[in-house]
């Protein structure tokens with residue numbers, strides 16, 4: 001599991017930071033990548049990373065501002081051109097369906113895979129399968145804007161094969177039953193219980209990726225005990241009034257959310273182009289003064305998430 | 308007058324060549340820039356040039372394929388963000404209005420200048436003022452696709468001031484009348500005729516910029532005696548069948564059009580990413596064998612057009 005930041009700037013593209021997009025790579029977990037937002041030239045940024053468009057399984061749009069969606073039609077087209085044939089689902093606020101439909105129809109873009117669009121109307125769980133649960137919460141950005149909490153389910157512990165072999169039990173149906181937690185009775189009448197022959201389960205990870213937002217309680221709820229929180233920090237701590245007026249957050253507010261939510265690590269992104277060069281150190285320090293485990297995202301930077 | 312190539316690739320963005328966009332800078336002529344097509348990340352490419360989004364007065368779209376229009380919503384938004392307040396007109400095939408309207412509405416992009424959209428329905432003159440005439444012609448690309456012939460009107464010759472001063476005539480109303488081609492009568496009864504006191508007019512230039520197309524007669528007509536012809540050359544000369552099947556042209560066909568149209572110079576663009584590195588030399592040579600005054604466009608390359 002890793003995060004690749006494809007665009008870490010705010011509003012308009014700049015030489016150093018492109019507009020928003022983040023790839024959550026779940027290659028070991030399910031052989032796919034999930035994308036969060038897709039600003040213009042996201043597909044261009046991808047050319048400089050290991051991200052493969054045909055592996056993108058889901059795209060979660062936080063909100064419909066241009067710097068978060070204008071790269072979508074191009075990416076959808078290129079995914080097909082580059083061999084993508086598996087279905088793709090786009091989640092986002094109401095309006096995303098019309099944007100995609102019109103862009104694809106007007107440009108006569110025909111893709112070789114099914115595109116499902118899910119317009120989120122209520123907070124709560126928007127996706128769940130055997131492996132992952134994704135929950136959406138409403139942030140505070142002037143227009144409809146969602147944050148996403150991605151919960152990996154706990155992974156069952158491994159079967160303690162050596163222990164069973166030592167008892168003279170051979171791989172076969174007995175192994176399967178024990179691994180699934182059942183009990184079995186041996187020919188001599190001995191009872192074996194699954195729980196005694198299965199190691200401790202591996203705790204699933206939690207990643208919270210928020211859209212643009214003012215400081216708000218929903219952020220804290222979505223980020224509660226997450227391993228990683230990605231929070232916008234459009235402004236420096238001193239520019240709190242401006243942040244409020246433009247429906248954005250400061251570094252200090254992002255750190256405050258991280259602290260209150262007790263996350264493992266905070267990654268700040270969506271940095272205004274007014275902060276250049278050495279300002280980065282300052283932005284980072286402001287946040288670390290409040291929450292020490294803070295990083296600043298940069299375009300094309302990759303963060304590994306070990307268990 | 309100069310041309311800046313912002314994207315010279317075909318279909319999908321590649322590291323070396325972005326998707327289509329060309330800036331025709333008319334800075335001395337009218338202090339503005341005209342853009343031809345606006346593929347995704349055109350505004351990103353502009354960051355590395357002297358082109359100013361707020362100076363863009365007109366955008367001519369050749370056709371609605373994604374690689375020619377997906378950069379439009381972002382550029383329109385950024386033009387406002389970067390201080391653009393003067394009106395902007397977009398010309399293109401039917402459908403361009405809906406694409407712009409929906410992208411701007413869904414993303415709640417509010418610009419501080421009027422956007423006029425002109426959907427071209429018939430071949431012929433689509434714009435004319437004191438300085439320029441723009442003519443559109445229908446090309447052969449499977450979908451509606453236009454080529455544009457930009458005609459600069461001849462510029463009236465300069466008033467021969469020294470000749471008038473030598474006759475003892477002072478700057479004033481007499482100068483104005485003569486420059487405008489009128490005749491005047493001096494106090495001693497002498498008649499002076501404007502035509503005798505105005506230098507030769509400067510010939511206006513003609514630039515022809517075509518959209519994606521098979522070899523076709525309309526290209527030759529639009530390019531007739533142009534100073535510069537920009538023609539696509541998606542394929543090498545040997546790949547003529549493929550070019551035909553995909554509604555594109557080869558280097559040799561672009562050169563053939565240039566030759567038949569008797570243009571001053573041919574610039575080939577829209578080069579498939581299958582041709583890399585040394586292939587460029589080969590593509591260029593194929594065209595020069597037919598029409599020697601041929602250049603190959605590269606991203607960010609600028610071509611000056613002196614009189």
Ligand SMILES: [Zn+2]
Pocket residue numbers: 010011020065067068212270
């Ligand atoms: Zn944003």
Ligand SMILES: [Zn+2]
Pocket residue numbers: 317318327372374375519577
């Ligand atoms: Zn094209």
